[in-house]
Amino acid sequence: MTRLDAKIPSGPLEAKWDRRRFSEKLVSPANKRRIKIIVVGTGLAGASAASTLGQLGYDVECFCFQDSPRRAHSIAAQGGINAAKNYQDDGDSVARLFYDTIKGGDFRSREANVYRLAQVSTQIIDQCVALGVPFAREYGGQLANRSFGGVQVSRTFYCRGQTGQQLLLGAYSALCWQIERGRVTMRPRTDMLDLIIDEGHARGIVVRDLVTGQITAHTAHAVVLATGGYSNVYYLSTNAIGSNVTATYRAWKQGAAFANPCFTQIHPTAIPPAETQQAKLTLMSESLRNDGRLWVPTALSDRRAPGAIPSSERDYFLERRYPGFGNLVPRDVASRAVKSICDEGRGVGPGGQGVYLDFSDVIEQQGADVVRERYGNLFDMYRRITGEDAYQTPMRIYPAPHYTMGGLWVDYNLMSTVPGLFVIGEANFADHGANRLGASSLMQGLADGYFILPYTIGHYLATTRLDLPVADHSVSRAAVERVTGRLNKLLQSSGGRTAASFHRELGRILWDHCGMARSDSGLNRALREIPSLREEFWRSVVVPGSGETFNQELEYACRVADFLEFGELLCHDALYRKESCGAHFREEHQTADGEPQRDDERFAHVAAWEYREDGPPILHKEPLTFEFVQPTTRSYQ
Amino acid sequence: MKFTLKVWRQRGPDDKGRFAVYEARDVSPDMSFLEMLDGVNQSLIPTDEEPVAFEHDCREGICGSCSLVINGVPHGPDRGITTCQLYMRQFSDGATITIEPWRARAFPIIKDLVVDRRALDRVMQAGGYISINTGGAVDGNVLLISKEQAENAMDAASCIGCGACIAACKNASAMLFVAAKVSHLAALPQGNPERARRVMAMMEAMDREGFGSCGNQYECEAVCPKNISVRFIATLQREYLRAGIVESGLRTEPDSADQESA
Ligand SMILES: Cc1cc2nc3c(=O)[nH]c(=O)nc-3n(C[C@H](O)[C@H](O)[C@H](O)COP(=O)(O)OP(=O)(O)OC[C@H]3O[C@@H](n4cnc5c(N)ncnc54)[C@H](O)[C@@H]3O)c2cc1C
Ligand code: SF4
Ligand code: FES
Numbered sequence: 001m002t003r004l005d006a007k008i009p010s011g012p013l014e015a016k017w018d019r020r021r022f023s024e025k026l027v028s029p030a031n032k033r034r035i036k037i038i039v040v041g042t043g044l045a046g047a048s049a050a051s052t053l054g055q056l057g058y059d060v061e062c063f064c065f066q067d068s069p070r071r072a073h074s075i076a077a078q079g080g081i082n083a084a085k086n087y088q089d090d091g092d093s094v095a096r097l098f099y100d101t102i103k104g105g106d107f108r109s110r111e112a113n114v115y116r117l118a119q120v121s122t123q124i125i126d127q128c129v130a131l132g133v134p135f136a137r138e139y140g141g142q143l144a145n146r147s148f149g150g151v152q153v154s155r156t157f158y159c160r161g162q163t164g165q166q167l168l169l170g171a172y173s174a175l176c177w178q179i180e181r182g183r184v185t186m187r188p189r190t191d192m193l194d195l196i197i198d199e200g201h202a203r204g205i206v207v208r209d210l211v212t213g214q215i216t217a218h219t220a221h222a223v224v225l226a227t228g229g230y231s232n233v234y235y236l237s238t239n240a241i242g243s244n245v246t247a248t249y250r251a252w253k254q255g256a257a258f259a260n261p262c263f264t265q266i267h268p269t270a271i272p273p274a275e276t277q278q279a280k281l282t283l284m285s286e287s288l289r290n291d292g293r294l295w296v297p298t299a300l301s302d303r304r305a306p307g308a309i310p311s312s313e314r315d316y317f318l319e320r321r322y323p324g325f326g327n328l329v330p331r332d333v334a335s336r337a338v339k340s341i342c343d344e345g346r347g348v349g350p351g352g353q354g355v356y357l358d359f360s361d362v363i364e365q366q367g368a369d370v371v372r373e374r375y376g377n378l379f380d381m382y383r384r385i386t387g388e389d390a391y392q393t394p395m396r397i398y399p400a401p402h403y404t405m406g407g408l409w410v411d412y413n414l415m416s417t418v419p420g421l422f423v424i425g426e427a428n429f430a431d432h433g434a435n436r437l438g439a440s441s442l443m444q445g446l447a448d449g450y451f452i453l454p455y456t457i458g459h460y461l462a463t464t465r466l467d468l469p470v471a472d473h474s475v476s477r478a479a480v481e482r483v484t485g486r487l488n489k490l491l492q493s494s495g496g497r498t499a500a501s502f503h504r505e506l507g508r509i510l511w512d513h514c515g516m517a518r519s520d521s522g523l524n525r526a527l528r529e530i531p532s533l534r535e536e537f538w539r540s541v542v543v544p545g546s547g548e549t550f551n552q553e554l555e556y557a558c559r560v561a562d563f564l565e566f567g568e569l570l571c572h573d574a575l576y577r578k579e580s581c582g583a584h585f586r587e588e589h590q591t592a593d594g595e596p597q598r599d600d601e602r603f604a605h606v607a608a609w610e611y612r613e614d615g616p617p618i619l620h621k622e623p624l625t626f627e628f629v630q631p632t633t634r635s636y637q
Numbered sequence: 638m639k640f641t642l643k644v645w646r647q648r649g650p651d652d653k654g655r656f657a658v659y660e661a662r663d664v665s666p667d668m669s670f671l672e673m674l675d676g677v678n679q680s681l682i683p684t685d686e687e688p689v690a691f692e693h694d695c696r697e698g699i700c701g702s703c704s705l706v707i708n709g710v711p712h713g714p715d716r717g718i719t720t721c722q723l724y725m726r727q728f729s730d731g732a733t734i735t736i737e738p739w740r741a742r743a744f745p746i747i748k749d750l751v752v753d754r755r756a757l758d759r760v761m762q763a764g765g766y767i768s769i770n771t772g773g774a775v776d777g778n779v780l781l782i783s784k785e786q787a788e789n790a791m792d793a794a795s796c797i798g799c800g801a802c803i804a805a806c807k808n809a810s811a812m813l814f815v816a817a818k819v820s821h822l823a824a825l826p827q828g829n830p831e832r833a834r835r836v837m838a839m840m841e842a843m844d845r846e847g848f849g850s851c852g853n854q855y856e857c858e859a860v861c862p863k864n865i866s867v868r869f870i871a872t873l874q875r876e877y878l879r880a881g882i883v884e885s886g887l888r889t890e891p892d893s894a895d896q897e898s899a
Binding site for chain 2 (some may be wrong): 052055068125143188282387450
């Protein structure tokens with residue numbers, strides 16, 4: 001039976017993290033060499049954790065499915081990373097970053113975790129600069145900042161539109177150093193397909209070598225999952241094609257509680273889908289909302305070209321509805337506003353699925369060169385995909401699944417409900433509540449990996465019996481058999497449908513019923529449709545080739561099989577949460593003017609789901625108590 | 638639109654490999670090149686024929702996974718983009734398109750269009766980093782770095798490690814890739830202490846991995862999706878010369894030479 005103990009240190013908010021670090025037991029340097037840690041994932045969270053653990057002297061084995069750790073999905077992050085440096089002297093502070101993040105998350109995250117995140121944010125920037133990350137600079141040589149949604153200070157650090165790339169290359173280079181020193185063994189092109197548990201503790205993983213097809217068990221004294229988010233459950237998202245839920249979902253089936261799966265972020269500014277075979281959606285960074293203005297024609301039937309519509313006949317709907325934050329409202333607020341405009345029939349472009357993101361004012365005021373310097377690569381990207389020049393005509397944008405706040409439940413030490421299983425980065429649920437603010441995922445990934453996990457994992461290792469043999473052979477064998485059985489079943493099934501066709505259908509169901517707006521009837525419908533789609537999948541999916549070779553279709557079918565189960569958990573959670581908060585909008589719970597209605601009486605808790613083999617998952621609640629901030633109605637007006 | 642595709646198929650490293658011909662039908666000009674290939678694969682799978690293996694992940698030009706030689710040119714006919722950023726509107730309806738993998742001694746073929754590029758990681762492991770520990774870094778604004786310097790470092794740091802430069806080069810030289818990394822770190826004060834050691838180690842690793850030497854033909858720059866400039870190769874050569882002088886114990890600039898021998 002799962003017990004949720006968040007293990008939050010006592011005392012004032014500012015002192016909690018120091019206290020925890022001081023009270024933690026340490027592992028002696030001599031012992032570290034004998035301790036093996038598995039890190040799955042080499043995004044910002046995984047690469048920073050693996051390199052730091054290697055540096056501390058642990059024996060680290062690190063896995064990713066790409067051919068190189070440098071290609072993890074984090075590489076695609078565009079806009080920037082937050083830190084409470086207050087270099088602009090515009091009133092920023094640790095307390096303000098903390099408050100913005102708690103409020104941005106609609107009061108559904110833990111105060112203690114978020115405060116710690118704000119505290120370590122400043123160290124992250126220093127660490128990255130030391131690693132050679134070429135952050136944008138002012139003429140005087142100081143670090144430059146830009147603004148992101150949901151805040152009124154300028155605290156976002158960036159490297160052109162390639163911040164994720166540069167931060168990841170920094171972490172990857174640190175990892176390279178540890179690999180060279182023999183402290184980290186790197187295993188690219190390896191898929192984690194199951195978790196090994198021995199006497200209640202996580203003691204290893206089962207992987208498939210994606211080149212040879214070989215399935216092996218790898219054991220360790222602790223396992224760290226840094227495997228990213230599950231937005232691809234929607235099929236079309238802004239995530240990399242390979243992003244998946246398999247690692248965290250398999251861990252769930254082995255007993256790790258899954259928290260708030262229904263908190264999924266739909267990003268307001270992606271390029272609208274153009275045709276039916278489309279494989280993914282492309283994000284246009286939130287930073288564009290610093291200078292771009294969202295609008296649609298005021299009149300319903302106005303079909304004129306955007307340039308021909310005078311500004312008196314344009315509805316700058318975010319500025320109108322949210323004068324305080326204007327175009328820089330948080331993502332959930334912006335996405336819902338775009339959706340309601342399009343639902344009213346005022347959307348632009350094919351199928352009315354889009355609104356304008358217009359730069360003509362800033363171009364007129366500051367010149368095209370300034371815009372080019374700030375966003376040139378995004379404008380280029382937009383032109384290549386749509387064939388349109390956004391310097392001349394406004395961009396068209398539409399919301400897209402982008403990020404998942406839900407994830408495996410972890411305590412303050414980032415340990416899941418399975419002792420010895422730690423979860424960091426987007427894969428855990430911890431810091432963003434019901435909605436994540438822009439530029440704060442990169443911050444969280446690096447906070448977890450460089451500065452938090454390396455401490456907290458030591459305490460676990462120092463207080464468990466390490467003289468026990470690592471993973472009993474019979475549990476490893478059983479886990480390998482589970483994996484082989486599943487793969488064989490996929491290979492033997494001999495219908496005529498491709499895995500992608502099922503994935504697309506699942507995505508459609510979830511987008512319609514568990515996307516930007518959710519309702520009792522829609523969710524119940526999804527909960528009927530998903531199981532039958534899953535049955536159909538196992539009856540008629542076709543996977544050519546064998547398991548003993550490089551077989552991309554087999555890799556993919558495995559992931560789709562897990563999405564087909566996980567989609568159900570997502571809807572369960574969404575159905576259970578009868579309130580609207582952050583990105584989770586229940587149609588039954590809104591005010592007369594369409595603003596979400598939160599219900600703190602009944603839902604100020606984390607919903608953590610425990611897997612059960614025979615029957616629906618069991619719900620555990622972790623109450624959220626607010627000692628330092630007062631939950632209020634989130635207002636950006 | 639429709640196209641005839643001549644695609645390189647090779648079961649594994651020991652297979653000889655051959656071209657296979659496929660028809661791509663119902664292609665929309667708004668499709669990306671990889672979506673067009675997805676379409677071909679979707680039609681092969683139900684017939685139980687193995688789909689064409691190719692590498693991809695981000696599909697937005699930043700991860701460096703995608704790696705196709707299209708009509709003889711790495712990343713295809715358009716300049717300054719990756720394979721995944723190529724759209725079918727660039728091709729004329731009815732055309733025949735040849736698709737091959739990166740070919741280079743250091744990049745053995747795994748299957749069809751997928752090659753093993755771990756050699757690039759090993760070159761990075763040899764020295765493509767600043768060896769500092771986590772924690773204890775000084776405030777980011779202590780080091781003032783001019784805007785020009787930061788932009789120059791960023792120009793070099795934009796390399797996505799795709800290997801197109803190597804695939805385009807007659808000698809399969811990795812000079813542009815190594816130049817990008819060396820120039821990025823040499824442009825910043827943080828990179829200074831290990832400057833000489835880094836360039837020596839990376840150049841040695843490059844030779845060890847079987848990459849060829851630079852013939853100054855600049856095919857690399859022409860195919861680089863990130864427009865990494867060959868001027869960085871000049872920087873690399875300068876850094877290498879300078880390191881040779883430092884290694885042999887002669888002093889270059891009085892300050893940095895001291896740091897490097899420390
Ligand atoms: C287009 C885009 C732009 C973004 N821009 C920003 C931004 O500007 N600022 C910001 O803060 N955030 C941004 N985000 C969000 C942010 O990029 C991600 O949330 C973050 O990078 C996640 O990092 P991670 O380390 O947790 O996981 P990831 O980077 O997703 O890494 C996951 C790792 O796990 C491995 N893995 C996964 N599954 C398995 C498996 N089964 N077996 C083995 N290995 C596995 C992968 O190989 C990979 O190495 C953006 C996201 C997108 C999609
Ligand atoms: S230099 Fe250009 S072509 Fe070569 S690996 Fe880097 S990005 Fe690719
Ligand atoms: S798939 Fe990532 S660069 Fe092309």
